[in-house]
Amino acid sequence: MFTDRAKIYIKAGDGGDGCTSFYTEKYVPNGGPDGGDGGDGGNVVFKVNANASSLSEFRFGKHYRAEDGGNGSGKNRHGKTGADLVLTVPRGTVIRDAESGGIIADMYYPDDEKTVLRGGIGGKGNARFKSSRRQAPGFSQKGEPSKERAVVLELKTIADVGLVGLPNAGKSTLLSVLTRANPKIANYPFTTLSPNLGVCYTDDGSFTIADIPGLIEGAADGAGLGHRFLRHIDRTRLIVHVVDISTFDDAVRDYKTVNTELVRYNDELADVPQIIALNKTDCADPQSIAEFRAAVNDAPIFEISGVTHKGLTELVTAVERKLKTLPPPAPMEFEPFVYEEADPESYTIDRADDGAFVLGGALIEKLARTVVLDDRDSFMYFQRRLDVSGVTKALKKAGIKAGDAVRILDTEFTYEE
Ligand SMILES: Nc1nc2c(ncn2[C@@H]2O[C@H](COP(=O)(O)OP(=O)(O)OP(=O)(O)O)[C@@H](O)[C@H]2O)c(=O)[nH]1
Ligand SMILES: [Mg+2]
Structure with missing residues (x-):
């Protein structure tokens, strides 16, 4: 099963306890304090794995813990530093604090790495508390404990182009002919159950395309596959709206239905430029095409066929040109949420x-x-x-x-x- 959202529990390592110990040796009755420090706990670090494409491994809402610091011991032996816990996530994963919803990190770039929780500090051993007035400190510090936190991981696909349209419009077919992606294609609605990504290579370079599951009226309220997958459109720079012009249904109405659902999900999607791909023109009535053109003038229209490949070169060229005029892709802008490290002087x-x-x-x-x-x-x-x-x-x-x-x-x- 494809997982693009997961709630997990993370905890940094506790600091190890400092040790209270006194040097002893035969014939040395009162050796000095020699309790070693506890080691620091390990951090919880998130890292991008550019090859991962889903959050499946996190789907069971597990508890993840970094290693605790080791306790100090006698003879001034310090405890071992706890190992960091490194969790790898696909590119585009947004990490939020589950309680407040605050965004901790947007794992946007292929080499992004973020320390989300710091390990507890190790306690000092009694050797550290020796002073001229206190020759034999009979105490040591405990290690600093660290708290478990719940975070929500949400994959927000990063792609230049998002393919949207009603189920069965031919989105996956288009992805399969423009890229090397190999999505499932079939003549029934809701063939695609999770987003697919592909790279379209051109003479000039390349761009990425995301094919998302079909939308139907009421998707924003949960109809069909609902708006669950729309978050994968959120950060595409350009929408290619695939419309099936071969049906006897009203293609203009289909087109408007999808646009309405997009905006109901997130009104900022109204600002994402669109290019219309009038698909299945190989078996369309020229009259329907003319009617569509007469009724819709809010986006450029390309007549294509995913099956005969008609019009695809023109479509790709137009997409490429449009992308060049759009701002480069960038991570989300947000005020980062940071787990409070309480003011150490407060009481x-x-x-x-x-x-x-x-x-x-x-x-x-x-x-x-x-x-x-x-x-x-x-x-x-x-x-x-x-x-x-x-x-x-x-x-x-x-x-x-x-x-x-x-x-x-x-x-x-x-x-x-
Ligand atoms: N005649 C014709 N059939 C097409 C064309 N493009 C796609 N189809 C057919 O339309 C059906 C649906 O195609 P898909 O690519 O699976 O459609 P989709 O939009 O991905 O559908 P969902 O994943 O269900 O949303 C398949 O039977 C395709 O073979 C086209 O240009 N012409
Ligand atoms: Mg599909």
């Missing part, structure tokens, strides 16, 4: 129902993982950090008195002056 003070002072925020969380709160030595260090960073002062301002409870994450202690 919050709240009162719980039972009167306890609850400390939170990035600063507190970081401090809390820095120390082992039930270790005396470590706790003193923690208190000093609260003083230095102004948290103690803020607590006093908030009315704290000796004997009041202070809660940090899941630890509670009593405030003393």
Whole structure:
């Protein structure tokens, strides 16, 4: 099955914990601290794979994790840095934050690479906390944890030309004769169930063509294959609108129906220039062609046949000329969404129902993982950090008195002056 949209869960690696350890050796009773640092967690990186054409491998909404950093150990051994997780996606994949819908990246160019999540920082080992006044720090930092995030991957095909039209109009046939693509062709509607891409080579160069599944009235509301595939038209620079002129149906109405659905899906598509390919002229009534020409004058019309190849050279030349006048293809313009790395100096003070002072925020969380709160030595260090960073002062301002409870994450202690 073709997949052009997938929601997946990604998580960078957690930082490894720093180690608390003291050098020991026979006959050396009180060696210094020698706990090594934890390694940083691996990043989550997205990379374009120019050969991929769908998001099928992501269709099960899996959880993807980069490697955690290793824990530090004694003898100043640092933990290993976690390996990055590299996820490859086809060109044209737009990565969004699932919660806010914000665009994180447009993987547009063949060598695009984007680090979407940074791994947690490794905790420092106790060897790092040694100072002239503290010869034997009995604590080390925990590694920084990283959060799992949900992202939506959406493939928005990048092609110069998009073929649109009613089902059975002959779009895939046209793609197959203009390019080396080999799409399924059959005399019934909805033969094409997913977009096909091909490259049309000319004397001057080449351009890419995307053939998308047929549209019917109500497609924007979900009729037929719905508008699911219209996003593959969003970034084509030129639309070749294929109209079957051989049927007894009203070709002018068919043409208008498709245009209405395009604009209902995305009104910016009204601004994408069109060239009309009046197809199946090999078995059309000249009267119908004349009527179509009389009724439609909002786009240049080429009479062609995908079967006899009539008019194809003229069509290709016109497409090529038109493309030259259009702005070059470019990635989407957007304000990139970035996962917040909380302000490392921020903290919050709240009162719980039972009167306890609850400390939170990035600063507190970081401090809390820095120390082992039930270790005396470590706790003193923690208190000093609260003083230095102004948290103690803020607590006093908030009315704290000796004997009041202070809660940090899941630890509670009593405030003393
Ligand atoms: N006589 C004639 N038949 C054609 C021409 N072009 C396509 N056909 C036939 O029309 C039928 C539909 O062609 P496709 O190329 O599958 O049409 P499509 O627009 O891709 O259809 P969907 O994928 O269902 O939207 C096939 O039987 C083709 O052989 C043409 O120029 N002349
Ligand atoms: Mg088709």
